[in-house]
Amino acid sequence: MKKIMSGNEAIARGAYEAGVRVAAAYPGTPSTEIMENISREYKDIYAEWSPNEKVALEVVAGASMAGARAMASMKHVGLNVAADPFMTLSYVGVNGGLVLITCDDPELYSSQNEQDNRNYAKFAKVPMFEPSDSQEAKDFTKLAFEVSEEFDTPVMVRSVTRISHAKGIVELGEPVVPPVSVEIRKQTEKFTMLPSFARIRHRVMEERLLKLKDFAEQFSGNQMEINDPTVGIITAGISYQYAKEVFPDYSYLKLGMVWPLPKRLIGEFFRKVKKVYVIEELDPFLEENIRAMGFRPKGGKDRFPICGELNPLIVEKGVLGKRFKAPQPVFTGSVPPRPPNLCPGCPHRGVFAVLKKLKVYTAGDIGCYTLGGYPPLSVIHSNVCMGSSIGAVHGMAKALGEKGRGKIVGVIGDSTFLHAGVHPLMNVCYNKSYATIIILDNRTTGMTGSQEHPGTGYTIRGEKTHKIDFIELGRALGIENPRRVNPWNLEETEKVVREEIEKEEPSLIVSEGPCMLLRRAFKKLNKPLRVDETLCVGCKTCVNLGCPAISYQPVEGEMAFTAEGKKRKGIARIDPTLCPGCHLCYQVCKFGAIQSGEERPIFGFETV
Amino acid sequence: MEDLTTNILLAGVGGQGVILASDIMSEVFMGAGYDVKKSEVHGMAMRGGIVTSHFRFGKKVYSPLIKEGEVDILFAFEQLEGLRWLNHLRPQGKVIINDHKINPPIVNLGEMEYPRDIPEIVRSRFKDFYLVKGTEIALQIGDVRAANVVLLGAISKFFEVAESLWLETILKHLPPKVHELNQKAFAAGREQISRS
Numbered sequence: 001m002k003k004i005m006s007g008n009e010a011i012a013r014g015a016y017e018a019g020v021r022v023a024a025a026y027p028g029t030p031s032t033e034i035m036e037n038i039s040r041e042y043k044d045i046y047a048e049w050s051p052n053e054k055v056a057l058e059v060v061a062g063a064s065m066a067g068a069r070a071m072a073s074m075k076h077v078g079l080n081v082a083a084d085p086f087m088t089l090s091y092v093g094v095n096g097g098l099v100l101i102t103c104d105d106p107e108l109y110s111s112q113n114e115q116d117n118r119n120y121a122k123f124a125k126v127p128m129f130e131p132s133d134s135q136e137a138k139d140f141t142k143l144a145f146e147v148s149e150e151f152d153t154p155v156m157v158r159s160v161t162r163i164s165h166a167k168g169i170v171e172l173g174e175p176v177v178p179p180v181s182v183e184i185r186k187q188t189e190k191f192t193m194l195p196s197f198a199r200i201r202h203r204v205m206e207e208r209l210l211k212l213k214d215f216a217e218q219f220s221g222n223q224m225e226i227n228d229p230t231v232g233i234i235t236a237g238i239s240y241q242y243a244k245e246v247f248p249d250y251s252y253l254k255l256g257m258v259w260p261l262p263k264r265l266i267g268e269f270f271r272k273v274k275k276v277y278v279i280e281e282l283d284p285f286l287e288e289n290i291r292a293m294g295f296r297p298k299g300g301k302d303r304f305p306i307c308g309e310l311n312p313l314i315v316e317k318g319v320l321g322k323r324f325k326a327p328q329p330v331f332t333g334s335v336p337p338r339p340p341n342l343c344p345g346c347p348h349r350g351v352f353a354v355l356k357k358l359k360v361y362t363a364g365d366i367g368c369y370t371l372g373g374y375p376p377l378s379v380i381h382s383n384v385c386m387g388s389s390i391g392a393v394h395g396m397a398k399a400l401g402e403k404g405r406g407k408i409v410g411v412i413g414d415s416t417f418l419h420a421g422v423h424p425l426m427n428v429c430y431n432k433s434y435a436t437i438i439i440l441d442n443r444t445t446g447m448t449g450s451q452e453h454p455g456t457g458y459t460i461r462g463e464k465t466h467k468i469d470f471i472e473l474g475r476a477l478g479i480e481n482p483r484r485v486n487p488w489n490l491e492e493t494e495k496v497v498r499e500e501i502e503k504e505e506p507s508l509i510v511s512e513g514p515c516m517l518l519r520r521a522f523k524k525l526n527k528p529l530r531v532d533e534t535l536c537v538g539c540k541t542c543v544n545l546g547c548p549a550i551s552y553q554p555v556e557g558e559m560a561f562t563a564e565g566k567k568r569k570g571i572a573r574i575d576p577t578l579c580p581g582c583h584l585c586y587q588v589c590k591f592g593a594i595q596s597g598e599e600r601p602i603f604g605f606e607t608v
Numbered sequence: 609m610e611d612l613t614t615n616i617l618l619a620g621v622g623g624q625g626v627i628l629a630s631d632i633m634s635e636v637f638m639g640a641g642y643d644v645k646k647s648e649v650h651g652m653a654m655r656g657g658i659v660t661s662h663f664r665f666g667k668k669v670y671s672p673l674i675k676e677g678e679v680d681i682l683f684a685f686e687q688l689e690g691l692r693w694l695n696h697l698r699p700q701g702k703v704i705i706n707d708h709k710i711n712p713p714i715v716n717l718g719e720m721e722y723p724r725d726i727p728e729i730v731r732s733r734f735k736d737f738y739l740v741k742g743t744e745i746a747l748q749i750g751d752v753r754a755a756n757v758v759l760l761g762a763i764s765k766f767f768e769v770a771e772s773l774w775l776e777t778i779l780k781h782l783p784p785k786v787h788e789l790n791q792k793a794f795a796a797g798r799e800q801i802s803r804s
Contacts, residue, residue: 004635162673167631168669244671311671311676312676329695330733330734331695333723334720335691336688336714337712339657341656376717540717540718548656550716551711553718
């Protein structure tokens, strides 16, 4: 049977066909849909959202020790979090097949960096497969489990955004029954990395890598296509598709396995073609390793950029060099940009409006709220990685001393806090700084499209479970008096933030406003608000909340005056189809020009 | 079957149903016997930002991305997003644009104007141009969310694929209670092209 599948759907299918028993992940673009698909489509697989990638990898490692096939999936930067178990899992190996899916994000569509995780395969000395379309995404995932068991090693499969989120036709297969039985095995010397045992395992790992090199020479996914022998292209993954698209007649060495590399096969290719180009996205990973083998490609990163993703045009330009003719633009006028934006009614907006008014330095974190760094809000001043806001505020407070008190806060989402914020907050309390941390609790992992986490009260499959209470957790970590605010009530939020940032001791504020896309959290939305055009002076205060429902429109003639005869250049408008009625704009208007659609104004929403 | 691959660039704003429309198109053309590939970006880019979907079908498709300058049909769900990708078209390309405007934040803030006369700019460069009242018709029929189905109706007129295959595929993606409405939307979209 054939089906159109995204790379992520195909990876999930591959896991199913391989007989995976345990799968764990933390959401992260572009990897999220792998676990969503497993959870939705393949009920025989135990699936979970773990609090972070390190936990996810440790969970699947445990399952593998028990003999089950197990898979963890994560975005590229997620592997930084999971790097600690990963580097040593390579020593201990597996019982049941253990596969780690890394989804890299060249071009940073939704990431903080564009690191190339092929480097992790070399670093950890584990084999890595790299599919070039959905069919291979399924086939390589399935194969990865067999290789894992055969060579007693974790195996990586690397995807990128254009594999994970591209769709193609996939031929489906049937699930297999894995050969390894699931039971308790006490194998202390294999799995307990005391130095004396680890020294032995290190040697085992090095010997394994040699065997994997022989495997790579024979692997059918490393394909040589000899066509026109004047030009040969060594490539892998999505770059193969771009190159094949523009140069269908050249010769190719397409590597389905990017670590370790097949030296003899590469040598054979160099002998069969006249000049070789190495075409790969991001780092010169293949190129450097091929050069280190003593081969001399004609071109690599001198022709194809390291930064950003490739596409057919960039590949064509790199190969043709001066002979390349760029397409002529037919339109050269300016087109207004359209950056992503916080949704109408978003609970983060109220907190940001207050922070902007207080002119504080705000350390941000990973999530939708980083969008508060864009104008007109422009309130996020730093953001490095998951959980980094809290350490940043603490370190700044220690550096600045009294000079910084009342002037710095950190904001972090609920899911991000549980992922990597608990330890830094523990540190704030333990090492006593005046840091003020605001948890923007919108009851979901918002940016990646609404996934559950330990603070929502539900598992990935919607079962009810223990729900973490952020106030109690804050207390346990050492916050004396954690506070709650309704982020849609500006006066209340401002009062609480002002009080807390002035304190000498650590503060925790929990902003309780569900994500507007999490419909189950709302009893109902409010009626849209309305601008009284006779009263609006066009001051743009409401417009500068950056709400997509509010626009500023220039006015002329009769319209250039308010009812009281005040001159104005424009007026605000509210789009009733977009406005959910949060009433933030109502609260910031000093002229009473914004009118509630409700009998009495409601600051925020009736939530469940 | 022709050897050539057909390249369609769908463009719009997050929430307009661009990705669902390209999913439906992929299934329709796979059903008609073609190889298909498509590519889009999820995640951060969707929060009211630009959404594009590259959709390609043919005998054998390699790249999921269309090479700049080789778009055969630009299929835009919003005027400004039509303008934004105009340079990706082939010189003889076809342009289908939904006659609808959504202000980007910078226009809402009053710092830039929404470009005037987009249909004229397009028409002066591409003769094969269709301005479709997708959103307007969907509102008349009774649900603005059906705008993407009106637009699918419009684009369906340009291919020799059975109308029934289009309709079946569309309805498969929608709950039964909106089937009748979307059948009307699809027919109205086809009508838009017949008339122009």
